[in-house]
Amino acid sequence: MPLTLSPVRPAADEQAGRDAPVACTLHGDEQAECAGQWRELLGQAVSREEIADGLRLTFPSGPGLAGRLAALAAAEQDCCAFFAFGFELAANALVLTVRAPQSAAVLLADLFAATA
Template sequence: MACALGGSELEGRTQEWRQLVGQAATRDEIPDGLRLTFPPTAELAGRVAALAAAEQGCCAFFDITLHLTPAALELAVCAPEAAAPLLADLFGATE
């Protein structure tokens, strides 16, 4: 399994995720992935949703779920074992 992006596109996307992950209030390991919790602001929710949708276009093997409540925005990302290195690279998950 590999990302369909290459070169500078992949580097740019990786930087976008790392910046976003850095804003997470909490980070929890879940089976086959991780869950990040963010403050439920409209700007951040839009940014998370847009980036998650873009990621599905190049890495369809990720299972990405967004859950918005008045208290938090949760982003869960799961991947098959073969994609664990990419999950770790983008989101800081442990392999």
């Protein structure tokens, strides 16, 4: 029996998050702490690619790093529900995809900016 693939549609709750208002509920020191945590982890990315509505970042594989990225992405959802995160685990890589609506492009660029 042949396998037929169809376009992937976002799950209802993923779409709901993408339709969420573009606003962060963190303020001041909380925002700075969160941004610092992202910078620390993003510094471990081995590649970064801009995609139509976000970024695709590749990291070395490993359960410790995967757990930290997943925990930070989950925390990010609590304060910035408009971001959508996806993870792909492969033999030698962990790929994190971050998507945001066009109206949040500046926030996406600020939070996930390339680190030196």
